[in-house]
Amino acid sequence: MALNFMGRKLRNHTIAPATKQRAWETTNLSKFPDDSPGLTRATQTRPTVTVLEELPGSVPDLREDVKRCQPCTIHNTRLDPDTDTGKIRVFCRIRPLNRAEGMKGSNFIVSCLDDYSVVLETPRGQREFQFDRIFNAESTQEEVFQDSSRLIQSAIDGYNVCIFAYGQTGSGKTFTMVGDKERKNPGIIPRTFTKIFDIIQENQSKFEFKVSAYMLELYNDRLQDLFVSPAEAFGKKIEIKKDKKGLVFAQGAETKEAASAGELFALFEQGCANRHIAATKMNMESSRSHLIVGIMVESRNLTNGSVSFGKISLVDLAGSERAARTGAKDDQLKEANSINKSLSALGDVISALSTEQPHVPYRNNKLTQAMQDSLGGNAKTLMFVNISPAACNMEETLTSLIYATRVKAITNNAQRNMDNREIAQLKEVILKLRTGQPVEEEDV
Numbered sequence: 363m364a365l366n367f368m369g370r371k372l373r374n375h376t377i378a379p380a381t382k383q384r385a386w387e388t389t390n391l392s393k394f395p396d397d398s399p400g401l402t403r404a405t406q407t408r409p410t411v412t413v414l415e416e417l418p419g420s421v422p423d424l425r426e427d428v429k430r431c432q433p434c435t436i437h438n439t440r441l442d443p444d445t446d447t448g449k450i451r452v453f454c455r456i457r458p459l460n461r462a463e464g465m466k467g468s469n470f471i472v473s474c475l476d477d478y479s480v481v482l483e484t485p486r487g488q489r490e491f492q493f494d495r496i497f498n499a500e501s502t503q504e505e506v507f508q509d510s511s512r513l514i515q516s517a518i519d520g521y522n523v524c525i526f527a528y529g530q531t532g533s534g535k536t537f538t539m540v541g542d543k544e545r546k547n548p549g550i551i552p553r554t555f556t557k558i559f560d561i562i563q564e565n566q567s568k569f570e571f572k573v574s575a576y577m578l579e580l581y582n583d584r585l586q587d588l589f590v591s592p593a594e595a596f597g598k599k600i601e602i603k604k605d606k607k608g609l610v611f612a613q614g615a616e617t618k619e620a621a622s623a624g625e626l627f628a629l630f631e632q633g634c635a636n637r638h639i640a641a642t643k644m645n646m647e648s649s650r651s652h653l654i655v656g657i658m659v660e661s662r663n664l665t666n667g668s669v670s671f672g673k674i675s676l677v678d679l680a681g682s683e684r685a686a687r688t689g690a691k692d693d694q695l696k697e698a699n700s701i702n703k704s705l706s707a708l709g710d711v712i713s714a715l716s717t718e719q720p721h722v723p724y725r726n727n728k729l730t731q732a733m734q735d736s737l738g739g740n741a742k743t744l745m746f747v748n749i750s751p752a753a754c755n756m757e758e759t760l761t762s763l764i765y766a767t768r769v770k771a772i773t774n775n776a777q778r779n780m781d782n783r784e785i786a787q788l789k790e791v792i793l794k795l796r797t798g799q800p801v802e803e804e805d806v
């Protein structure tokens with residue numbers, strides 16, 4: 363425990379030795395170019411800039427992280443109070459101060475009171491926000507994943523799950539969802555792949571599993587299939603549809619099967635190579651599109667023949683931003699306008715849901731159509747609101763925290779997607795008939 367600059371108790375904050383901090387300030391601040399996006403570990407001791415040592419670059423050992431996660435509960439009908447309350451859960455992650463902010467001498471204006479409360483200093487006074495969990499600049503990717511990973515278990519149990527990241531450009535959404543560029547600090551998406559196959563391995567004597575995935579980006583109001591080359595994707599029309607249960611699927615998108623976490627990761631890497639990324643003034647490698655990864659897990663109970671279907675949607679939203687601040691021009695301005703249009707449509711949906719309006723404008727944008735079953739629908743949803751700690755980003759941070767507070771008020775109705783043996787058999791027969799395969803007598 364320590365006291366922060368407002369005299370409140372701080373938890374989970376490592377206080378830097380003042381000498382180390384001063385040494386860094388005098389020797390390193392002048393090294394960075396003006397718009398360098400690189401980050402250093404930052405710790406807050408007082409309302410001035412404190413930027414510390416480089417992040418450790420350890421090679422990830424995902425298996426160890428996964429082992430630490432809670433034990434497998436596949437097909438256990440007991441409700442998990444953390445994930446079955448119906449409300450969308452919201453985690454807030456504060457990233458370390460980056461070099462550009464350090465160079466500007468930008469003050470820290472964000473502090474955690476405890477694991478659940480965050481305080482923002484604004485010109486009109488302090489604003490306090492409560493979330494289901496706060497992760498500070500010191501929080502590791504392992505810690506962040508540990509708190510999210512029980513949702514992966516839910517998906518394997520037959521629920522729809524959505525994890526998405528929201529925040530201004532450069533606030534750490536891609537770092538949280540995907541990880542760093544060097545793949546030394548993998549984020550939620552690669553950790554999810556490992557976790558899925560670890561659960562499968564533990565249960566393969568009792569269940570038969572099938573894992574498949576699709577990967578899309580929403581770029582300039584157009585959905586693009588990332589599993590095909592940009593040239594092939596150009597002529598392809600992807601449409602978001604809903605099945606009878608209200609579950610969203612991407613019609614026209616390639617769905618690929620994967621037999622291991624490695625295969626799933628290879629597919630993901632292939633998809634990432636097809637994404638639109640550009641340098642803006644705010645972030646050297648800014649995602650100019652929304653990324654949507656859908657992973658379907660089908661599991662057949664080998665004893666009673668019942669089949670359950672779970673889907674995990676992992677969404678890395680493009681940054682909310684003011685075009686003027688990002689230095690966008692021409693094509694980039696068009697991208698920024700399209701990003702803002704879709705995020706504002708998402709805001710309208712969130713606002714309608716949180717105030718229980720009879721009409722929710724999902725159809726206004728492809729992003730809200732794609733996220734329809736995750737917001738107010740049949741899914742267990744977790745949102746990350748990523749924020750910068752710096753005074754120069756105060757307005758965007760305040761907007762993001764208000765946005766996230768509204769999301770917290772949304773109630774979903776998560777239900778397990780399950781068919782008994784007979785229905786599962788009939789579905790198989792229909793599939794065989796549709797694809798022209800012979801149907802044997804024992805199939806029916």
Ligand SMILES: Nc1ncnc2c1ncn2[C@@H]1O[C@H](COP(=O)(O)OP(=O)(O)OP(=O)(O)O)[C@@H](O)[C@H]1O
Pocket residue numbers: 399400401417456457458460499529530531532533534535536537538541542543645647648649650679680681682748
């Ligand atoms: N918690 C963190 N710890 C260490 N580095 C971080 C953290 N969060 C973000 N970064 C780094 O900050 C930079 C910007 O982060 P990132 O690309 O994730 O932002 P973003 O919100 O996805 O931006 P955009 O919307 O423009 O794509 C990256 O270099 C990233 O590695």
